[in-house]
Amino acid sequence: MNLINLSEGAYLAMHSLALVAKSQPERLTVKHLAEELDASQAHLAKVFQTLHKAGFVDSVRGPAGGFILKKPAEEISFLDIYEAMEGPVNLGHCPFGKTKCAFHNCIFTKDIHRISADIYQTYKRIRLSDF
């Protein structure tokens, strides 16, 4: 069981974009990336549709086609990718969306908020140019 919350989709997005960034300016195909990551080609294709719509990559169809980064690798953080795949992160509120808490001092306040902030800052700091 995984302690951090990262779907297969977000995992694929982060890892495949890192590979795309590494091989710039060469285009990479979904087929190639799926083999490289030992992942489902169908799922990865869906992920890249999302990444394309979100403006992270440019696509070229046909033979010798594939994906390249649309923005410089320095300008794409893991947080950007995470939010594109999983939706926007909202820190500062109860991580479970509760408006009412049975505890005067939430039993999670001290620790869970610290950890959430840590993950947030970590994702924000890591950039595709780091690979």
Place this chain on the structure above:
Amino acid sequence: MNLINLSEGAYLAMHSLALVAKSQPERLTVKHLAEELDASQAHLAKVFQTLHKAGFVDSVRGPAGGFILKKPAEEISFLDIYEAMEGPVNLGHCPFGKTKCAFHNCIFTKDIHRISADIYQTYKRIRLSDF
């Protein structure tokens, strides 16, 4: 979107056991706890079936029934509860269960492992007696 991985079930287990611990030796009912936590009574009842089987609570049926802790609050950590609800945690491996990694140094090694270890130690440290 929540950065840490904690299901509604695990959230309910941690919070309701904290309330049970606080009100010892009085028994608490699922109905009471559901109101207190503003949560689904049906779901909480399921959670307590799991907690009962896992040996965290003793149950008494019928009027004036409810749940009490079976073990001292000092001996129950959030990690114990988490694992009872979500399954055993395995640190030290790829958090996504991959045996093959496309990166010589996994892009997550430094940070994700640090954060996972942090969450693990935090859950391990927090005990029901802390409330």
Place this chain on the structure above:
DNA sequence: TCTATTTAGGCATTATAGTACCTAAATAAA
């Protein structure tokens, strides 16, 4: 004994993520 309360357990329903499939569009190469 009877009734109301409360947990136990099984089953059904719902939501979501993941996967698969099919067709269209684009394009490089033969």
Place this chain on the structure above:
DNA sequence: TTTATTTAGGTACTATAATGCCTAAATAGA
């Protein structure tokens, strides 16, 4: 121009987690 390749997008299927519902069992109290 034709063919093979590859992304785009829609739809549908599957698996699993989460949630809800119903009935049985237990038990305190009237």
